[in-house]
Amino acid sequence: MTGDPVGMHRVLEPLGALPQAAARLDTDPAIRDDEVRVRVQRLNLDAASFRQLSDKHGGDGEAVRAEVLEIVSRCGKMHNPVTGSGGMLVGTVEEVGEGSPLGLAVGDVVASLVSLTLTPLVIEDGLAGWDGLSEQVPAAGYAILFGRSIAAKLPKDLSMPLALSVMDVCGAPALTERHVRQYADPVVVVIGGAGKSGSLCLAAARRAGARRTIAVVPHAAERDLLEPTGLADHVLVCDARDPVALRDAIAAAGGPADLTIVCVDVPGCEGGGILATADGGTVIFFSMATSFSAAALGAEGLAADVTMIVGNGFVPGHAELALEIVRSEPAVRRLFEGRL
Amino acid sequence: MTGDPVGMHRVLEPLGALPQAAARLDTDPAIRDDEVRVRVQRLNLDAASFRQLSDKHGGDGEAVRAEVLEIVSRCGKMHNPVTGSGGMLVGTVEEVGEGSPLGLAVGDVVASLVSLTLTPLVIEDGLAGWDGLSEQVPAAGYAILFGRSIAAKLPKDLSMPLALSVMDVCGAPALTERHVRQYADPVVVVIGGAGKSGSLCLAAARRAGARRTIAVVPHAAERDLLEPTGLADHVLVCDARDPVALRDAIAAAGGPADLTIVCVDVPGCEGGGILATADGGTVIFFSMATSFSAAALGAEGLAADVTMIVGNGFVPGHAELALEIVRSEPAVRRLFEGRL
Numbered sequence: 001m002t003g004d005p006v007g008m009h010r011v012l013e014p015l016g017a018l019p020q021a022a023a024r025l026d027t028d029p030a031i032r033d034d035e036v037r038v039r040v041q042r043l044n045l046d047a048a049s050f051r052q053l054s055d056k057h058g059g060d061g062e063a064v065r066a067e068v069l070e071i072v073s074r075c076g077k078m079h080n081p082v083t084g085s086g087g088m089l090v091g092t093v094e095e096v097g098e099g100s101p102l103g104l105a106v107g108d109v110v111a112s113l114v115s116l117t118l119t120p121l122v123i124e125d126g127l128a129g130w131d132g133l134s135e136q137v138p139a140a141g142y143a144i145l146f147g148r149s150i151a152a153k154l155p156k157d158l159s160m161p162l163a164l165s166v167m168d169v170c171g172a173p174a175l176t177e178r179h180v181r182q183y184a185d186p187v188v189v190v191i192g193g194a195g196k197s198g199s200l201c202l203a204a205a206r207r208a209g210a211r212r213t214i215a216v217v218p219h220a221a222e223r224d225l226l227e228p229t230g231l232a233d234h235v236l237v238c239d240a241r242d243p244v245a246l247r248d249a250i251a252a253a254g255g256p257a258d259l260t261i262v263c264v265d266v267p268g269c270e271g272g273g274i275l276a277t278a279d280g281g282t283v284i285f286f287s288m289a290t291s292f293s294a295a296a297l298g299a300e301g302l303a304a305d306v307t308m309i310v311g312n313g314f315v316p317g318h319a320e321l322a323l324e325i326v327r328s329e330p331a332v333r334r335l336f337e338g339r340l
Numbered sequence: 341m342t343g344d345p346v347g348m349h350r351v352l353e354p355l356g357a358l359p360q361a362a363a364r365l366d367t368d369p370a371i372r373d374d375e376v377r378v379r380v381q382r383l384n385l386d387a388a389s390f391r392q393l394s395d396k397h398g399g400d401g402e403a404v405r406a407e408v409l410e411i412v413s414r415c416g417k418m419h420n421p422v423t424g425s426g427g428m429l430v431g432t433v434e435e436v437g438e439g440s441p442l443g444l445a446v447g448d449v450v451a452s453l454v455s456l457t458l459t460p461l462v463i464e465d466g467l468a469g470w471d472g473l474s475e476q477v478p479a480a481g482y483a484i485l486f487g488r489s490i491a492a493k494l495p496k497d498l499s500m501p502l503a504l505s506v507m508d509v510c511g512a513p514a515l516t517e518r519h520v521r522q523y524a525d526p527v528v529v530v531i532g533g534a535g536k537s538g539s540l541c542l543a544a545a546r547r548a549g550a551r552r553t554i555a556v557v558p559h560a561a562e563r564d565l566l567e568p569t570g571l572a573d574h575v576l577v578c579d580a581r582d583p584v585a586l587r588d589a590i591a592a593a594g595g596p597a598d599l600t601i602v603c604v605d606v607p608g609c610e611g612g613g614i615l616a617t618a619d620g621g622t623v624i625f626f627s628m629a630t631s632f633s634a635a636a637l638g639a640e641g642l643a644a645d646v647t648m649i650v651g652n653g654f655v656p657g658h659a660e661l662a663l664e665i666v667r668s669e670p671a672v673r674r675l676f677e678g679r680l
Contacts, residue, residue: 006615006642008584016582018611020641021634084633118641150643171640242356244348271358275346285632285650292625292632292650300511300653301360301458302346303490308650310625310632313640 002099003032005147010120012076019118019146025076027120027144033099034147038091038110040121042160043137044168045087048265048288049080050135056082061132068137072123078116085288086116087135089143090154090164101147109160111167112143113150113319120144136161136340152319161340162333163323169197170322171313172263172286173204178315179259179282180208186258189214189250189276191240191269193232194222197286198263199335202231203325205259214253216240218264225338229331240264243271250276262287270294271302279305286311342439343372345487350460352416359458359486365416367460367484373439374487378431378450380461383477384504385427389420390475396422401472408477412463418456426456427475428508429483430500441487451507452483453490453659460484476501492659501680502673503663505536510662511653512537512603512626513544518655519599519622520548526598529554529590529616531580531609533572534562537626538603539675542571543665545599554593556580558604565678569671580604583611590616602627610634611642619645626651 003009007019010026019025031037045053045068057063072078078086093108104110112119121143129138145151154163180186188205192198193215202213215232217223218239227235234253238246240262250256256278262269267289274295277283283306285295295308326333343349347359350366359365371377385393385408397403412418418426433448444450452459465480485491494503520526528545532538533555545553555572557563558579567575574593578586580602590596596618602609607629614635617623623646625635635648666673 004584006584016584017608018583018615018638018641020638021608021611084631085637114641114643115637117637148643243358244344244346244356271361288633288636290632292630292635293628295632295650296628296652297455298358298360299650301358301454303454303488303654304652305654305656306652308652310635310639310648310650312636312644312646312648314643314645316645 001032002034003146005034007118007146010144020115023075025120027076027122029142031095031097031144033097034101035097036093036100036102036104036145037095038089038112038143038145039094040089040091040139040141040143042090042164043078043087043116043139044089044164045135045137046080046083046085046288047135048083049085049087051265052080052083064132065127065130069123069127072121077119077121083288084117088112088116088164088168089119090160091143094142102145102149102151104151109154110151111154111164112145113152113167150314155323158323158326162336165196165336165340166322166326167319169200170318171315172197172261172311173200173325174315174318174321175284175311176201176204176261177208177321179284180205180210183258185209185211187212187214187255189216189255189257189260190232191216191260191262191273192264193217193235194226194335195263196336196339199231199332200322200325201261201263203329203332204321212254214250214255214257216246225335229335231331240272241266241268243275246272247275257281259284262290265289267291271298274299274302274304274306277304277306282307282309284309284311341372342374343487345374347458347486350484360455363415365460367416367462369482371435371437371484373437374441375437376433376440376442376444376485377435378483378485379434380429380431380479380481380483382430383418383427383456383479384429385418385475385477386420386423386425387475388423389425389427392420392423404472405467405470409463409467412461417459417461424457428452428504429456429459430494430504431483434482442485442489442491444491449494450491451494451504452485453492453507490654495663498663498666502676505676505680506662506666507659509537509540510658511655512601512651513540513665514655514658514661515624515651516541516544516601517548517661519624519649520545520550523598525549525551527552527554527595529556529595529597529600530572531556531600531602531613532604533557533575534566534675535603536676536679539571539672540662540665541601541603543669543672544661552594554590554595554597556586565675569675571671580612581606581608583615586612587615597621599624602630605629607631611638614639614642614644614646617644617646622647622649624649624651
C-alpha cells in the first residue's frame with residue numbers, strides 16, 4: 001500500500017491535520033510502499049527547543065531528558081510544545097519501500113532534512129547515553145520517512161557531528177544566497193553572525209555578491225571569535241533586542257542593510273531586524289523564536305517598507321551548498337568544530 | 341529640535357523601548373521640527389480591544405469610557421493592556437513642523453495609519469460625546485505624529501465610516517499587487533476572498549495581471565455573496581485548515597497557485613497556504629493568527645520551495661490604491677458597505 005506523499009496516513013489526531021501540525025503520529029514500524037524506515041543513532045535538537053527545555057528545568061539534564069522522552073512517547077515525534085520546533089536525526093537506512101522516491105538503499109547513513117516535528121519516531125533506549133546538557137542526543141530507536149521527505153547521505157569526508165551540525169542549518173545559507181542575488185552589491189547584516197547558521201550566511205552572502213557584510217554578536221567573546229576569521233567586514237557587539245541601538249550601530253558601520261538575516265534564537269529581535277533594514281530591503285527571520293504578530297505590527301508601526309520572509313528550511317540543493325562552504329572556508333569549519 | 345523619526349524621544353518608560361512597546365509616552369503638545377499635531381475628532385478602537393473592555397465591564401458603557409480615559413491618561417496613548425491593540429484616529433491637522441516629511445498642511449482632515457498603541461494622545465473632553473457602547477468614539481483632544489508616522493487625507497467622496505473601513509485593511513491589496521507583478525500571468529489564490537481584505541486583494545490581483553483568480557470561502561453563504569460579483573474566476577467552498585482538501589480543490593480549479601494570499605483570521609491555515617502553492621511560488625500571510633513556526637517548519641516538512649511573506653501592513657501608496665479600488669469596483673464597494 002502506498003502512503004500519502006506528505007504522510008497524512010500517519011496522522012492519528014486531529015484527523016486532516018498535516019503531520020507537522022498533528023498532536024500524535026502513528027509510529028507503526030511496518031512501512032508503506034513509498035516509505036523508508038531508519039534506525040536512529042542520533043538526534044540533533046533545534047537550538048530554540050533545547051534552550052527552552054534547559055531553561056525550564058534550570059539546566060537539570062535529567063529533567064530535560066525525561067521531558068524529551070515524554071514528548072516523543074506521547075506525540076510519536078519530537079515536537080516541543082512551547083517553541084513548536086523539533087530538530088533532525090541521523091541514522092542508517094533499515095528498510096526501503098519499493099516505491100520510495102528518495103533514492104536511498106539499506107545501509108546508507110543519512111540525515112533527515114525535514115523536521116523532527118513531523119517525523120514518526122520511537123526511542124528504545126530511554127536516551128541512556130545522553131546527559132541532557134547538549135543538543136546532540138545519542139539515541140537508539142527508529143523513524144519513518146515519507147515519499148516527500150528529504151534525506152541526505154552523510155558525506156564521507158566530514159565527521160558525523162560536523163556534517164549533522166552543518167545540515168541542521170543548511171537552509172539558511174541557501175536562502176541567503178537566493179535573496180542576496182536579488183540586489184546589486186547589497187549590504188548584508190547577519191544578526192547572530194558568530195553562530196552556526198550565521199557564519200554560513202556570512203560566507204554565502206559574500207559569495208553571492210554582497211558588497212559589505214556586517215555581523216552582529218551579543219558580547220565581546222563572540223566578537224573575538226568571529227573577527228579574526230574575516231568572514232564579516234564589520235563585527236558589532238550589540239543587543240539585537242534594543243532596536244534603536246542596533247539601528248544606530250549598523251548605520252555607523254555602513255548600513256542600513258539591503259538584506260538582514262536574523263539567526264539568533266532569542267525572542268524580541270523583530271524590531272531590531274526591521275530597523276536595521278533600508279526601505280525596499282528584506283528581512284529573513286530564521287529564528288524559531290520569531291513572533292509573527294510582532295514582526296507584522298512592528299513593521300507597520302515603524303512605517304517600514306521591508307519585505308519580511310519566514311525562513312523556509314528547504315531550498316533545493318541546500319545541503320550540498322552548506323557542505324561546500326564548510327569544505328572551502330576553513331574559518332567556517334573552525335567555528336563549527338569549536339561548537340561540537 | 342528634530343525628533344527621532346520613530347518617536348524614541350517621546351518614550352518616558354522604559355527607556356530604550358520603541359513607542360509601541362513603551363508603558364508611557366510624553367504627550368507634550370509642543371512639537372519637534374519633524375512632528376505634526378492633530379486635533380482629534382474621532383477614535384476608532386480596535387475591534388478586539390473594544391470587545392475585551394465591553395466584556396470586562398459587562399456592557400456598562402460608563403465603565404468602558406472610564407477605563408479608556410484612565411488608559412490614555414496613564415499611558416499617554418490608547419494601548420489596551422490585555423489585547424495589546426489600539427486602533428486609529430481621525431482629526432484635523434493643527435500644526436506641522438517645518439521638517440515634517442508627511443506632506444500634510446494645517447486644516448487637512450486625516451486618518452492615522454499607524455496604531456494608537458504608539459501615538460501620543462491627550463483627551464480633553466472626558467469623551468462626553470461617547471456612550472461607551474461602540475468602537476467609534478467621538479473625542480476632542482490632540483495627538484502627535486512622528487516623522488516616520490503615516491497619515492492619509494480622508495477622501496471627500498466617500499463616507500468617513502467607509503473610508504476608515506477601507507484604510508483599516510489597505511496594506512493587503514498593495515502588497516498583493518507588488519507580488520503579482522513578480523510573476524508572468526500568475527494564478528492567484530485568495531483564502532478568505534469574500535472578506536474586506538480578501539475582496540480588495542482579488543481586485544488588486546486582477547488589475548496587476550493575474551491570469552486566473554481563485555477565491556476560497558468557508559461556507560455557501562459567502563460563496564453566494566462573492567460569486568455574483570465576478571471578482572474571482574472561481575469561488576471554492578473549502579475549509580482552509582484542511583490542507584489536503586484545499587490542495588485538491590485548488591488543483592481542480594486550475595491551480596496550484598503562483599501566489600497565495602491568506603486573509604482569514606483563524607489559526608491553522610499555514611499548511612493549506614503552502615500546499616495550495618506551486619514550487620517557486622509565494623505565500624503571503626496577512627492573518628494575525630499565523631504561527632511563525634508552523635509556517636517555517638510546515639514548508640520544510642513538505643519540502644516546499646515556496647517564499648513565505650509576513651504580511652506588512654505598510655506599503656507606500658497603500659491607502660490611495662485601496663480607495664481607488666473601492667471607487668472603481670462597485671462590487672468591492674457593495675461588499676464593504678454591507679459590512680459597515
